[in-house]
Amino acid sequence: MKASLKFTEEKADKFWRVETLGSELLLNYGKSGTNGRNQIKAFASPEDCEAQARKLTQGKMKKGYVDFPFDYDGHRYFDDEEVGLHRLTSHPRFVAHFADDVYYDCCDEDAPFGSDEGSDALGELANCVRTQKYLNIVDFPRWLIENQWEMTFIEPASIDIEDALKPENKALEPDIYQSCRVVIASAFGQLKITGSLDASLKTSSLAAINCLDRMGVHLGWGDGKPSAILDQMSKDLAAFCK
Structure with missing residues (x-):
């Protein structure tokens, strides 16, 4: 699963995205125009992971985040220090x-x-x-x-x-x-x-x-x-x- 959202108001312009791979979930978020921060979380099963990704996405949308086309190709990718190569x-x-x-x-x-x-x-x-x-x-x-x-x-x-x-x-x-x-x-x-x-x-x-x-x-x-x-x-x- 991949989802990318954006939140914009007078004093805020930030992105949030989630991506799953097997039973692991990536959260990448931060100020628009930056590479943001990364977090990787592991779940008991791929099904649990997908369910959590959907839940998180729905929660963000309820707060005013909307879909936007994330530039996966132009993005720069950096490993999370606690997780390492991934x-x-x-x-x-x-x-x-x-x-x-x-x-x-x-x-x-x-x-x-x-x-x-x-x-x-x-x-x-x-x-x-x-x-x-x-x-x-x-x-x-x-x-x-x-x-x-x-x-x-x-x-x-x-x-x-x-x-x-x-x-x-x-x-x-x-x-x-x-x-x-x-x-x-x-x-x-x-x-x-x-x-x-x-x-x-x-x-x-x-x-x-x-x-x-x-x-x-x-x-x-x-x-x-x-x-x-x-x-x-x-x-x-x-x-x-x-």
């Missing part, structure tokens, strides 16, 4: 194309936001988009690592992985790893928040995924075989056309 707080295009649970996994190191670097990058990107603090998405990974973290950024597309993995270059491994994780999180983060992806960042992210996969095999991460998660992420990202 489909209900992700752009509809992201949810439709990146359907696997791995895109909402906060624990698996290979998932876009599962590493410490990936999680931190998503959080900083969301803050920058929300506050319009920093909007150059292509340069965001370098800005984050060099200006905010005061560490070294290496553009994944520039990495000669065979050369980088030579014993004499071992000191570069942490910088390569961190750079790749941040680039990947930035690309998927832009998609999750806005539903679109800059072409240059897409190219950089595909290079980062390939770089991490080859590093993992070379260094014997996990079972020393190519990562199934990274392979899926690469295929899904390459197929995204918006």
Whole structure:
């Protein structure tokens, strides 16, 4: 269920919307023209969830709220801090194309936001988009690592992985790893928040995924075989056309 309402009077102009997914319900509300606040509530069953959504909608309409066409495509989507990664707080295009649970996994190191670097990058990107603090998405990974973290950024597309993995270059491994994780999180983060992806960042992210996969095999991460998660992420990202 989806419903979007608006309330306008002399001193108020605000929106309210509800959306359900299975047995979970999203409330998104605030001043018109803003992204508003998010709350996610869980219920015992999808039926209970739908019933509550209808009840809440009817209650708002009794208070003077009226239907209005919500701009789902142009809206910016930010996760609730208490809930974390969630489909209900992700752009509809992201949810439709990146359907696997791995895109909402906060624990698996290979998932876009599962590493410490990936999680931190998503959080900083969301803050920058929300506050319009920093909007150059292509340069965001370098800005984050060099200006905010005061560490070294290496553009994944520039990495000669065979050369980088030579014993004499071992000191570069942490910088390569961190750079790749941040680039990947930035690309998927832009998609999750806005539903679109800059072409240059897409190219950089595909290079980062390939770089991490080859590093993992070379260094014997996990079972020393190519990562199934990274392979899926690469295929899904390459197929995204918006």
